[in-house]
Amino acid sequence: MKNKTIFEQLINPFTRVAGWQAFGFGLIFVILMGFLGAYNGIAFDGLIDMHMMDLSLLQSFLYLGIDLTSLVLVMWITGLIVSKNFRFIDILGTMTLAKAPFLLLAIAGFFTTAPDLSGIYKDPYVLFQSISFITLIVLSFPVMIWSITLMYNALKVSCDVKGSKLTVAFIIAMLLSEVLSKVLIYLFV
């Protein structure tokens, strides 16, 4: 029973935390991600993307800022379409906190060595030279699923939408956010 409650809180903390409080917590996670990402060479260059590359602190925060702006903007517009009464701060707070799982990948970067990918077209197996890199890729899947689940529940709680309306709105909003973040990254970073 207790484990079930913990699991429920991990996938939907927004029944207890939303608004400014969620934004505060989320911001702490995002700032840590920005610093650790720059230090460990992990770029969060898309809504649910992560790549290993050399990047400056400014780039790291630009990527995260663009990701978050795209997500919040698109989810807010989605909220205006599908819901009658909701607060912008709830969308901002819950969506910011929904990015928190990616901190795990930024931390995992401490223990990850990127393989030399220069000869990947000749020998694709070069990817498997680094066990830590493979581990990071494997870890990224549950982290992505966790984050997407959080975003889904964030929209559900913030805008009070349910059922197929929620599912359809969320899928479209996710796709649009991803496209918008990629376009903005291409234009500004």
Next chain:
Amino acid sequence: MLPTYCPSCQAQLKVKCLKCESCGTEVNGSYDLPVLALLSEDDQQFILRFVKNSGSLKDMASQMKLSYPTVRNLLNDIINKISSYETSIDTDLRQS
């Protein structure tokens, strides 16, 4: 808790008899239950809390240790239930 649905067929119950405890007079008929009485015990508790907090969802959220949108969503659910009860009562009245 006042029973509002038939335990046998789940249809909505009606009040058949009311009795004065003072003189023993009984009033018989077929009266609809008030809409608020049709709500579940949890929903009724929520409404009582809402009134006691002067309608402040923010205060209720902190009391219930829930987020503001969650409390607002619970209120929306109750509003929807009340609307559907009222619609079904209106339909019954038109049919009778």
